[in-house]
Amino acid sequence: MQQKNPYFFIYCQLNPFFFLVVLVIIKLIYSWRYLMLSINSSCYSSSEIDLPNYEYPVIATSCGRHVLYTHDSFCVNQKKRQDYQLLYVKHGTIYYYIDKKQYSISAGGILIYKPSELLHYEFFLKDAPDIYWVHFTGDNVDNILGELNLSTKHAFMGTICPEYDTIFDKIISELLNRKLHFMDISSILMLELLYTISRDICTITYISSKNDLILEKVLEIFNTNYPNKISITSIAKELNYSSSWLSKTFTKHFGLSPKAYLTNLRIEKAKSMLLSTMSIRQVAEQTGFPDQMYFSRVFTNAEGITPSQYRQKHLDASFVSTTKKDGTIIKRRE
Known part of the structure; x- marks a missing residue:
């Protein structure tokens, strides 16, 4: 009689487990395929034709959302269309091209392409992009x-x-489900989106303009009062703002703190005065430094040489040497 395979029983016992593993692997493969395909998780209306629609003042014809899951990048480089496209950067950065020149806009940015313009933009997985878009x-x-x-x-x-996000999601839902009056509702939603964007941009522009006026006032105070003892706290009090807000706004705009900006201004003023007959102590006093020693230390850190060395170096450079026939060297200022 043929001897039974001792591993046969074990194999039969494990077979359901193997079957389950195979099912899981198949599901993972399918899920991975889905992730690869869901780079452009968009929703279109019944037609992708970009012909103008003259039945509504404005209407969304297709809408969706770009999210990268697995691909390193995604690029749109289409032929010229007859409609508009608006993109909203919810997260990440989008790189777009106008007349073959590359630009970029980050989270919170709005990008609008007009009819007959080449649609060319891209984004990358490293930036974790999340982009809403709509054709209208x-x-x-x-x-x-x-x-x-x-x-x-x-x-x-x-x-x-x-x-x-809410408005975009509603537009996507209307174009996807195509219920009664969906075209009218998508038109209203598109108007709401444009007006909401405009309101936010105008608010930001107003705040930015207001901040510019405040910062101009700060610079004016710096330029007229640098010989005196001044601080961002005293300026903020004079302008009726908190010192922390003013300092943060100033630093964000100029890339330097108010203290660093004022120090640089004083150094530049001192460099001009050092070329005069003023003593170094007088230069320190006239540029708002408390004493000569502190001035010398700050100046040396900024310029790499002491005030005396700076003066000597530039005074020597301002003289022209001429030699007489008898060999005498005469120096004269240019």
Whole structure:
């Protein structure tokens, strides 16, 4: 009689487990394939034709969301379309091209392509991009964008606004489900999106303009009062702002803290005075430094040489040497 395989029973016992493993592997492969395909998780209306729609002042014709899961990058480089496209950068950075020149806009940014413009933009996995987009058209789009100040350029710096997400998701839902009056509702939602974006951009522009005026006042105080003892605290009190807010706003705008900016200003003023007949002590006093020793230390750290060395170096450079026939060397200032 043929002897039974001692491993046969074990194999039979483990077979259901192997079967389960195979199912899991198949599911993972399918899920991975889905992740690869869901780079552009978008929703379109019944037609992808980009012909203008003259039945509505403005209407969204297709809408979606770009999210990278596995691919290193994603690039759109389409032929010229007859409709508009608006992209909202919820997270990450989008790199776009206008007349073959590359630009970029980060989270909170809005990008608008006009009809007959080449759509060329890309984003990368390393930036963790999350981009909403919508194609729209209508018989009054130009006027609407003009009234909302959205037609002057391609990119606008907005805000990371949850309200945008809600409107985009509603547009996607309407175009996907195609229920009664979905075209009318998508038109209303597109108007709401444009007006909301315009309101946020105008608010940011107003705040930015207001901040510019405040910072100009700070610079004016620095330039007229640098010989005196001044601080950002005293300036903030004079302008009725908190010193922390003013310091943060100043640093963000100029890339230097108010103290560092004022020190640099005083050093530049001192460099001019050192070429005069003033003593180093007088230069220190006239540029707002408390004493000569402190001035020398700060100046040396900034310029790499002492005030005396700076004076000697530049005074020597300002003289021209001439030699007489008898060999005498005469120095004269240029």
